[in-house]
Amino acid sequence: MKTWTVLDLVEWTENYFRESGIIATPRLDAEVLLGFVLQKSRLQLYLSFEMPVFPDHLSVFRQLVQRRKEHTPVSYLTNHREFMSIDFYVDSRVLIPRPETEILVEYVLDRTSTHGPISLVDIGTGSGAIAVSLAFNRPEWYIVATDISIDALAVAKTNATRHQTQIEFRSGDMLSTLESVDDKFDWIVSNPPYISSQDYKILPPDVRNFEPKLALASPPDGLQLIRILIESAPNYLKPNGRLAIEIGKGQRLDVEDFVHRSKKYQKIDFIPDLSGVARILVVQV
Ligand SMILES: C[S@@+](CC[C@H](N)C(=O)[O-])C[C@H]1O[C@@H](n2cnc3c(N)ncnc32)[C@H](O)[C@@H]1O
Numbered sequence: 231m232k233t234w235t236v237l238d239l240v241e242w243t244e245n246y247f248r249e250s251g252i253i254a255t256p257r258l259d260a261e262v263l264l265g266f267v268l269q270k271s272r273l274q275l276y277l278s279f280e281m282p283v284f285p286d287h288l289s290v291f292r293q294l295v296q297r298r299k300e301h302t303p304v305s306y307l308t309n310h311r312e313f314m315s316i317d318f319y320v321d322s323r324v325l326i327p328r329p330e331t332e333i334l335v336e337y338v339l340d341r342t343s344t345h346g347p348i349s350l351v352d353i354g355t356g357s358g359a360i361a362v363s364l365a366f367n368r369p370e371w372y373i374v375a376t377d378i379s380i381d382a383l384a385v386a387k388t389n390a391t392r393h394q395t396q397i398e399f400r401s402g403d404m405l406s407t408l409e410s411v412d413d414k415f416d417w418i419v420s421n422p423p424y425i426s427s428q429d430y431k432i433l434p435p436d437v438r439n440f441e442p443k444l445a446l447a448s449p450p451d452g453l454q455l456i457r458i459l460i461e462s463a464p465n466y467l468k469p470n471g472r473l474a475i476e477i478g479k480g481q482r483l484d485v486e487d488f489v490h491r492s493k494k495y496q497k498i499d500f501i502p503d504l505s506g507v508a509r510i511l512v513v514q515v
Pocket residue numbers: 324325326327328331353354355356357358359360376377378379382402403404421422423424444445446
């Protein structure tokens with residue numbers, strides 16, 4: 231029987247993924263999955279290319295490769311996703327945190343480096359990516375994280391505990407969960423679902439068939455929850471408090487219109503992503 235080495239497996243799997251239509255990052259996917267099975271980082275994997283892989287590991291790896299071939303996201307197979315250099319537990323109950331959301335977190339950290347303790351709420355926390363990475367970097371802040379999905383909150387709590395952060399979790403619809411909080415907040419942040427019904431239908435299968443629809447879609451036009459946040463956030467913000475929301479490509483003009491119509495904000499900014507597209511709205515009351 232053939233003895234498979236690490237390099238054999240990586241090369242075979244890369245080709246197999248390519249032929250099966252897993253074309254975005256077939257080599258990376260193969261390396262991450264094999265590293266996961268062998269409990270090695272990618273660097274360690276490179277240093278072990280000639281190492282034989284034994285049948286037990288081979289059989290686990292084969293199962294993961296089959297599930298990846300059926301488009302299961304790698305992060306759901308490994309239950310890991312790095313966000314803001316922090317290792318998050320993820321599974322199919324939550325959206326896999328995306329790099330563009332790091333722009334929002336970095337912006338908030340950057341704008342608050344010289345301030346004292348701050349109160350902040352993260353609406354639609356999902357895996358806790360935003361709330362946990364902020365709490366990790368700013369342990370003195372008072373942070374509330376909410377979600378309408380009880381399942382998502384369970385994952386966020388796992389991540390908060392894993393990284394020893396103090397966060398108050400609340401379940402419920404958008405800002406209604408803040409009714410019983412006495413104080414107002416310095417910041418409200420959110421990465422809400424913002425995909426229209428039309429765009430939802432053409433999402434790649436890795437996303438549409440695996441990530442929670444509740445975390446992605448905001449029918450019908452993708453703008454419903456963004457509009458609610460813009461309209462109601464001022465009721466929960468301190469004077470000069472800020473609202474920062476991730477928005478989708480092409481939503482800038484509509485979002486600008488909501489802000490102007492609300493007549494409740496004195497400043498409006500859009501933070502671009504690396505390709506220059508406005509991805510984060512920041513408004514100040
Ligand atoms: C795009 S995901 C963001 C998850 C996480 N904050 C991140 O950036 O990776 C949106 C989250 O909002 C939650 N959500 C959807 N509708 C909601 C609503 N009406 N009220 C509160 N949370 C909601 C979903 O369950 C999901 O966890």
